[in-house]
Amino acid sequence: MHLAYPAVLAVLLFCTGLYGVLARRNAILVLMSVELMLNAVNLNLVAFDVWLRDTLHGGQALTLFTIAIAAAEIGIGLAIVLAVYRNRGTSDIDRLRDTAEDPGPDPAEPEDPAAPAQKAEAAA
């Protein structure tokens, strides 16, 4: 098999995940996009391991380690998202701007027209 097939597929999956991380608002959808990026890396590792015929099979071992670390990451990430949701009532990362250097219109204030509707939706 030509090596370009898995390499290009991995690149495209990674960039799809990159778009998801940058464009999504819900924190859990961002985590899904991170999973896509991790999977693209895994595909690269497996393809290059098979290509190089590594005697230690470092690529496949590293893929297994990546999968385990991804499982740990998703557990911690979901716990953090749930804690943020419990404290703030939202998991929308555009509205978590406490540490922003230049705080725009505070989305928690009722002057933001979108805030009450979303609060109501979240509380419903």
Place this chain on the structure above:
Amino acid sequence: MSATLAQAALTAPQGFLSPNGVEIAFLLVGIATLGAAVMTVTTRQLVHAALWLVVALGGLAVEYLLLTAEFIAWVQVLIYVGSIVVLLLFGLMLTKAPIGRSPDADSGNRWVALAVAVAAAGTLVWVVVDAFRTSWIDLDGPAQGSTKVSGEILFRHWVLPFEALSVLLLAALVGAIVLSRKSAPDDAPGDAPAAAPRETESR
């Protein structure tokens, strides 16, 4: 000399325009996987995003099988499709993600994100294709990722990282439990998962 001859013999019958069966299968499954991934990051229904993610991860498992890494493929199915997607669905339900279309699933900077992603994809595809234009994976011979081979290399050469990883996984799970349990002091100190009482309280 013989190596170059063998290389020439290896690469002679292959070409971009004459893909063999494995390449065609890889291409078709790859298109399906990529389509599912694009649907995952663009759909406006949050639960559907998780379900499209199942399709994408399952397609990647098939790609691993085509690359003769069967153990990785089954681990992918077990851990990603079996547990991570279920965890994500739990997360969506616990944060009361709206069922149905949510018009604000994408943030305002999605066009910037699209530009960045397209630029990165173009650059990386160009570099990768240019770099590996003359590289071929030899899939013949014994499978390189069979369960026997994986077990041998994992428990012969990679034992120490493997054990360290198990400690890391334990620490991560304990951390997740600590993060997600309710911190109210009047709670019963029982170690019930925090999800269940919150679920009943919020409904």
